[in-house]
């Protein structure tokens with residue numbers, strides 16, 4: 304009888320130890336599963352956040368059609384009219400260096416043609432304001448490529464003004480337009496003018512939409528005043544930190560602002576500063 308007591312004590316002690324270890328293993332397992340789930344969720348968020356960043360720069364092609372296909376596959380462009388305009392207007396007509404590379408390219412006069420993905424984002428955002436017959440303004444028209452895409456979208460009854468302060472760029476873009484789309488210049492679908500785009504272009508205002516191809520240091524109020532009600536402007540705003548801001552003017556003239564992505568654009572500036580930069 305006496306010899307059973309310690310055995311029983313050991314037995315219960317052993318069971319308690321096994322029970323405690325099982326509880327610890329169970330808790331550890333739960334913690335591990337939780338961590339794995341959090342890591343997976345973080346990874347998904349990160350890949351979503353970086354989607355634009357990574358995909359944007361991976362859309363280069365060897366032809367215009369391939370470039371546009373890649374932009375559509377990366378979901379940078381999805382509106383049929385945007386895809387069709389970008390397929391119709393060949394970038395090589397406006398930029399002779401690496402036209403199908405998804406990166407900005409030098410076009411002389413201290414300027415660059417923006418990267419294709421930025422042109423894609425701009426057209427996609429302005430699509431509803433580039434319907435046939437509409438009136439649009441392209442500030443900092445540079446190569447003239449985006450002006451041409453906008454002209455393709457507004458059609459024969461629409462108008463697009465491209466304004467740039469560099470006379471050399473305006474004559475180059477006009478020459479390209481006259482060569483590839485002669486009727487657009489002849490019948491006034493496209494006007495390419497030399498001037499300070501910060502003030503817009505009053506003779507053809509108001510505009511259904513305004514695209515700005517260089518960064519405004521702050522809210523471009525002169526341009527906003529040339530926007531129709533309703534109308535939309537797509538503009539990079541800022542200096543050291545820049546964002547694309549989409550301004551929507553409603554039918555009552557009220558303006559709403561949306562920052563849609565961080566960017567790096569050359570500034571809207573004085574011509575002398577651009578030449579010496």
Ligand code: SAH
Nearest residue numbers: 414416417443445446467468500516571572
């Ligand atoms: N959107 C064009 C050019 C982008 S580069 C393209 O993709 O081809 C920015 C352009 O803005 C340059 O052509 C530059 O000459 C022009 N620019 C800069 N400041 C300007 C100003 N104050 N008025 C008009 N154009 C300006």
